[in-house]
Each structure stands twice: as structure tokens, then as C-alpha cells.
Amino acid sequence: MAEKTMLEAVHDAMFEEMKRDERVIVMGEDVGEGGVFRATEGFVAEFGPNRCVDTPLAEAAIVGVAIGASLNGILPIAEIQFADFSHPAFDQLVSEAARLYYRSNGTWNCPITVRMPYGAGIHGGPYHSQSVEAFYAHVPGLKVVCVATPHDAKGLLKSAVRDPNPVIVLEHKKAYRLYRQELPDEDYTIPIGVAELKREGSDISLITYGMMMHHSLKAAETVHEQDGVSVEVIDLRSVSPWDKARVLESVKKTGKALVVYEDNFTGGFGAEVAATIAQDGFDYLDGPVTRLASPDVPIAPFAGELEDFILPNPEKITTAIRKLASY
Amino acid sequence: MTAVKEAPAALKLSDEQLLEMYYKMLLARTLSIRQRLLQRMGKGAITYSGEGHEAAQVGTAFALRPGTDWLYTYYRDIGVVLTIGMTPAEVLTGFFATRDDVNSGGRNMPSHFSHKRLRIVSQGAPVATQCPQAVGTAWASKLRGLDEVAAVYFGDGATSTGDWHEAMNFASVHKAPVIFVCEFNQYAISVHYKKQMAVENVALRAQGYGMPGITVDGNDVLAVYEAMTDAVERARGGGGPSFIEAKTYRLVPHSSDDDDRRYRTKDEVESWSARDPLVRFARRLNEMGKLDERREKEIAERVASEVDEATELGEGGARPDPESALRPVFVEEKGS
């Protein structure tokens, strides 16, 4: 067992996959020098420039070339430097990678992994902070995971690389160096689409993912100590597919659901979770399915005061829990 | 424009190959016409035609190795896929969107070709998205030390897109063995090329990406074949990508939904009909003593009966099971 940050876990996952299978390559902007977050540190020395490839600054090409290479015996891990800059590649992801298998009636599949550091809270301003999971989770044919712990990052990234479908791995960049966690020395994967119970509780089900999971755990601790409210925290980890059964099972037990997400309120992925609970868990509910998210302004304004005001945090989550608990 | 004078000997094409080229061109023409007729009879929702592009399509595809080299075609490329080995029935089951349609099982629009064994990669509809993908496939061949090349096809309109630019640049930087084939028919639906670009020959741009670019008479199948052969050899030999601009003209509307009389004059269409690549090649073969009336008739009859047979097969093909619309979104099993 070794203690690793999430960034180190991401690094190790790719490194080990490249060791395991020589078809795996990484490609993206600045990856040759280790990448702006240093996730590919030392890769060129270990694997050479043909397996850790600096690409031109062209996101549509990064994804499009990865798609084409994946049809010809290569398993590319494409890095989009910041999720905000995946938009130029939207067409390749949504119209091409996602649809290839269906539109060819199952004759061509596209086993690419696309990594994107995402999320706010690092003073990244409006173009280094976005949450993009709702865009991609909306699209049949793409798998989307959101990771915010070292253990999950490593296990889910490995699953993504081994998955025969296109998988987008969203790594919350504020969690990259948040803390260290003991990771198994042996190879392990985490199945895509399986949520994890991060804290057991009986009064409220709090469903979340990404950085909000860490904030939610703090809030759950606070209300437990101060109010005696028992909150069950579920980390979705994957938003496409997502673990509906696990969520509904929890709501059945608690009767109340709070969905916390970092993205804008309107049309964020939490809206899908809330709608599912409202429709399929109606009989279990003792209160309104509640959402806490960022207001509908571009995420995130640069100045600390502005960014802090926008984003959900442990205090706001605590308030939301109290309100729902008293319902 | 460069035109090849006495090419056939230098190109090492046998009589048989020359006649095969002619046959494929006529097959593409006849099948395109058949699809338009069937569409008008209400037997299919839409069709795209390759009429007028046969020399550009057959001439380029003839230089590739079926099942070894990779193809990224677009909706106009009926002549490409037939040359590589798709059967008329495989094209028409796409038109009729049958259950057993090899292209997509009725999921994609007609003329969006796909054939795994022949390495014709399934196509989407957004113009030029196939360009970076073709570069990726070609680049993978290079990374794997294979001598397979990829050819990617598109129209003049596609050269205005970002994907096209990104693909050209990536291909050159990484010396990917890919051949970009622009079927320059002067219109993107109704938009004339002068509104698409401020240059007369888009091949001019190739130099700016660091690759050779050539403008050829796209209605001269042998000139096209020669340009493509050069490009393929360069790609296979490690020389990287090339760009071929084949000047041609689409003789019919963009699709069965289009009325080209709104944006093209009768005179213009007629002047290009007079340069019909099929008529031209037949005359050339005749002058060379390779195609007499009897041979021409034989080929025409063969094509007609193949197209009839394919129509029957396509029309009689099983309809997709409606519930199968739910599949296959994801590969369910592990490993690929």
C-alpha cells in the first residue's frame, strides 16, 4: 500500500495500463513534457514519443484522430487540457465517437478514453472551471465518469481504458492534490456505473459526485454533530450510466433526497437524478426532492469573493440539509 | 490543371483493368440513376447521387488495395465503394434501409457507407468530421509499422471547416500516410465555390500545411488514377500525406430534396454534361482500340442486369424489427 494523491493515481493508472498493453498510448497538448497538471510526467522517457504524443493545439483533431486510431489497433487516452476546451471537440465526441457503434449497427466500435480535468474552486475563471458532465451524459453512446478521490480515479480510469466504448473521464482538478489515500499495490478496477456509499445514514439521502462529495461529507458531519441528523452520502462516480438502483434504494430507506452538484442549476446532471427520484421513488418520499447547485451564471467568476459566492460549499449544503430535515 | 496524355502504358494498366474501370464507372452511374428513380417512385426517403464524379471516384479508389487500405468516404462516393468491392445490393440495401443492410441496418442515412471487411469506415453526416479520423487511422498504421494507407474523401465545401484544417495539419506534422481527395464539384449544395474560398485551386493550400497538393482534371479517370498512384506510393514509402483536388461537376441536384435549377443555369449544366467523364472515357478507350461497340454493349448489359438484381434484393429485403431500434448503443461484452 502506498499513499497517493489523485494526480499520482491518474498518472499510475495510465502508466500501468501502458505497461500492461502496448496498444495504449496517451496523446494531447503538452503531454510530452508531462502535461500542465503533470499527469504524464516521465512518460516519454519510459515509453518514447510515439506512445506519449504531443499533438497540435486542436481539440477536434485530438479526439477525431483518437477515434480513427482506435479503429486501427491503438487504444488512445486523449487528454483535453481543460474540460472547458472540449467544446471544439464536441462534434467529434457527440456526433462521431458516441454514434459510431449504433450507426454502423455494431460493426465499428470506438474504444477511446478522453480525460478532462474539470471543475471550479481553483480560481480558474470562466474558462478553466466548467462542469461539462451534463453535456456528455445526455448523449447515448458515451460513458462518463466523474472522479474526485485517488482510489476512484485509478480504478475508474483503468476501467475506461479497458472499455470497448468511448469513455470520458472527468477528473475534478481541485481534488488532484487535495489529500493522499492508501491505494492497493495490486492491479484493480472499479466498474463504471456503480455508485459508492461514502457515509451511511437514515434521515436524508444526499446524492452527489465530484468535489461536491467532499463538501457534502463535511456538511453531513456537521449536521450529525450539531443537529443529530443522519445523512447518507452517495457518490455517483459515474453519470453515464448512473446507479439509479443504488440511489432509489437509499431514498426508500430515508424518504428524503437532496441532490448536490457543482454545475449550473438548470439542466445540470443533478436535475436528471432529481427527476428520476421524483418519478420512480415517489412512494418513498416524505419531502420535496431538493437540488442544490450553482446559480445560472457562467462558472466561475475569477475573483475569490465572486467564485465563493457562486459555488456550493459545506455551509450551503448544511443549510439545505437542515431545511429538508425539518420538512 | 494537368492532364495525362498517353497515360495507360506508363500507368501499367492492363486492358482488363482499363475495362474494369469503365465497368465500375458505368455501374456507379447506373446505380445512382436507379436510386433516383426509386426515390421518385416513393420507395426510399432520400438519395444522394455520384453522377458526374465517376472519374474522380473510380480513378482514386482503383489505386487502393481493397481490404488493406482504409477508406473514409462521404455520401457522394458510390463509385468509390463499388470500386473497392461493395456490391450494388449492399448499396441498395442501404437505400431501402433493410434489416440486413451492411452499412447500418437501417440506422444511418442512405449513402453513408460502411463495410468493415473492406475497411470502409462508417460515416456521420457532419461535413469533414471524417478527416481527422482518417488521419488517426493512417497514423495508427504508421505507429504500428504497417504499410496500410487511408484515403479520405470530401467536397469543396468541406475545405472551409475547422476539422479539415486540423486534419491537414495533424497529418503533415505526424507524416500520416493519408491521401486527402477533394471532389471539387464547385458547389456545396447551392453555394458556389467563389463564396467558399478566395482561391481558384484549393490544392494551393496543401503547401501551407507542408504536403504536396495537386489539381487534376477530375473528369479524366486516368489523370486521377495517376495522381492517386503517386500519392499512395508516397504515403506507403513514408513520405506522408498528399492532397488531390479533382475538378469535376455534379450533373444532378445535391440530393433528391434539392432543386438545382434555383442556383445553376441550364447552360452551365449542359456544358459539363458535354464533358461527362463516362462518355469521355468510353471514347478514349474506343480510340485506343480497347472498347468496341460489342464490348460496350456487353458491359452495359452486365451492369443493367446487376442493378436489376440488386434492386430486387434490396426491395425484397427484410424490414428491421422495430424494437431493434434500441440497440446497439454500447458494446456490452469486454474486449474489442
Ligand SMILES: Cc1ncc(C[n+]2csc(CCOP(=O)(O)OP(=O)(O)O)c2C)c(N)n1
Ligand atoms: C457541418 C455540416 N454543416 C452543414 C451540413 C449540411 N450539408 C450537407 S452536404 C452540404 C454541402 C457539402 O458540400 P461539399 O462539401 O462541397 O460536397 P458536395 O455535396 O458538393 O459533394 C451541406 C451544407 C452538414 N452535413 N454538416
